[in-house]
Amino acid sequence: MASRLTFGIDPGLTGAVATLIDGEPGPVLDMPTVEVDGWGEVDARAVVVFIREQRAAHPGAYVSACIEKVGARPGDGGTSAFRFGQTAGKLQAILEVLGIPATRVVPAQWKRSFGLLRQDKDAARLLAIARFPSAQKVLSRKKDNGRADALLIALWHENTQLGSHVAGGNQEQAA
Numbered sequence: 001m002a003s004r005l006t007f008g009i010d011p012g013l014t015g016a017v018a019t020l021i022d023g024e025p026g027p028v029l030d031m032p033t034v035e036v037d038g039w040g041e042v043d044a045r046a047v048v049v050f051i052r053e054q055r056a057a058h059p060g061a062y063v064s065a066c067i068e069k070v071g072a073r074p075g076d077g078g079t080s081a082f083r084f085g086q087t088a089g090k091l092q093a094i095l096e097v098l099g100i101p102a103t104r105v106v107p108a109q110w111k112r113s114f115g116l117l118r119q120d121k122d123a124a125r126l127l128a129i130a131r132f133p134s135a136q137k138v139l140s141r142k143k144d145n146g147r148a149d150a151l152l153i154a155l156w157h158e159n160t161q162l163g164s165h166v167a168g169g170n171q172e173q174a175a
Contacts, residue, residue, distance in 0.1 A: 002058040007065035008154025010146045011088040018150035025135040066157030069104035110156040121145045
């Protein structure tokens, strides 16, 4: 029986939700989307179903999450920045409603800890494969960088944020 279930979330529409089960890769969900008013949005229902399935498969496990803290980038249009923020907010709300303690991390912080600053996007995928050989199949394509980022965000969370929370193990959580 697993004692720890950690979700890492790369909140972009091409991102992913990755699961670490006692520090090892579990199921990964490419960010599900739906079209609303001609725009792609995160399918909140699909994310909730995925998280609930993982929790149900590991009863009694301590569950936590980390979501990448995103912001507008130079050159982003106002609409683009707003929509990206809306996506991240929707994902944060999902975690809150499900009663999952979550931290947020800026990209520079988690990437620095893995030596990925100023590296191309594929560097994270290659590092995730090296760290988690069992995940090679789900990280086989260059476009799987969102999956790799989500796995590494979950790993960063476990390495830096959990501390004594994990030692206690079983924690009752809502929803």
